Amino acid sequence: MNEFSQILDSVNLGLVILDADLRVRYWNRWMESRSGIAAERIAGALLFDFFPSLKTPAFIRSCKSVLTFGNFSFFSQKLHRFLFPFRPDSSFESRFEQMQQSCTMGPLRNDDTTISALYLTVQDVTELAAYEHRLMEMNMRDGLTGAYNRRFLEKRMEEEFNRHVRYSRSLSVVMFDIDFFKKVNDSYGHLCGDLILKDIAGEIAAMIRTTDFLARYGGEEFCCLLPETDLPAAQMIAERFRSRVAEAQHIYQGQEIYVTISLGVAALTPGLSSCHALLKKADDALYEAKRSGRNRVVAC
Amino acid sequence: MDNESLLVADEERDILQELMNIAFGKAAAELAEVISIFVVLSVPSIKVLKAAQLPEYLQEEIRDFADISIVEQNFWGRFKGSAFLVFPAGAGKALISLLDPEHEATFESGTFEVLEKETLMEVGNILIGACVGKMSELLGDVVTYSPPKVVVENEPRGIIPKNLFDPEYTAIVMRTVFRFEERDVRGFLFLVTTHDSIVWLKKALAAFIEHYE
Structure with missing residues (x-):
């Protein structure tokens, strides 16, 4: 078993690779468990077929700018709240209907530096957002x-x-x-x-x-x-x-x-x-x- | 200025200028075509400075702005340095609808400022990424970026933190004025390359012109 794939499947972070046509190439175990969608099922499918809510101008713009310019895109919880509509861990459900996420997107290059795919990382920041929310309430x-x-x-x-x-x-x-x-x-x-x-x-x-x-x-x-x-x-x-x-x-x-x-x-x-x-x-x-x-x- | 003649020959500066023209032209065209962001980038100007002189230089350049916000993003490759986007205060507000027309609803106090700041970072990320990306592409390099950061937020001009730069470094400052066509927002983009990428840059420029001619 490949060392890296063991790490990718055990980190506390969602990892996704999308082809240039936004079909899912890789979906790590974190994504499987949070989404309830097995990697075999989503592999090769259009991301939007499984997550139609992602089909927004902002998300498409980010994908395009990553694929065209080699940009990195940052989806902060503050501005986007979340990308993937996952359920939060139970203790936060009263405050948030969805898991709050901080996500990053970047290019994946071939050996000749052309960009053929992009990766996405998904970090669960629900707990942090809940604390911040509470602090803001106390302040108000x-x-x-x-x-x-x-x-x-x-x-x-x-x-x-x-x-x-x-x-x-x-x-x-x-x-x-x-x-x-x-x-x-x-x-x-x-x-x-x-x-x-x-x-x-x-x-x-x-x-x-x-x-x-x-x-x-x-x-x-x-x-x-x-x-x-x-x-x-x-x-x-x-x-x-x-x-x-x-x-x-x-x-x-x-x-x-x-x-x-x-x-x-x-x-x-x-x-x-x-x-x-x-x-x-x-x-x-x-x-x-x-x-x-x-x-x-x-x-x- | 001494530094200029010493380190970067006039010819190299001309090549760099030409390269930036091409890069920024491509960047603007692709931003419009790919993600429908219409931005006009002026003909860039280039200066070679000691990093210690940078705050003073930047201050002079932006003297027409009252309050400013600055977004900083570092880029790493063989082409290496920092990009600074200087926005007039309140630009974030005007740009929110550029990114997300649906977001024009009302906000709780406090949230709006956060949104404004995040918008500046996102716009900064897009603009810096496009410009630096195209430049490094023409120079045969690939760069990665740090997340964008708002380093100055609605401060009166003159407060450009001195500690943003290592004073011993020589910096090539590339300045361009950008304007979002539909939003009436103008600002400056400064690219400051670090000392250690200058040697590489000189070689890359020579290679570029050879290929180009």
């Missing part, structure tokens, strides 16, 4: 409530602000804050306060569109970014938030607790110089809602 979200964190909101807000100004679209912001939250903490303890923060974030998050953003802005203060929404619409949404929270019952150690929120609403208007100015407007409106008696919506 508030650990307690699951809402986005302030940093993410500010970044997102700047992007949305610039986009909405550029295309003259409406954009609104709702800032809200739990009324007498300190009292809740003082009477029932911080764990109860945490529970209420979580409940409220969950309730509001369930009411907004996927294009909206809810973020925990400060201790008991939240901010909701509503793209493509004008002031009257945002006011209505804020009013729905208010009544939903006022009706919601929180149960902590058998006790029923009710809280209310005060809300400030602001929309993008011509002349508003930055997203900070928009936030400031909403914050001023929130202050006014507090001052004028709480459990209400004030727009400006």
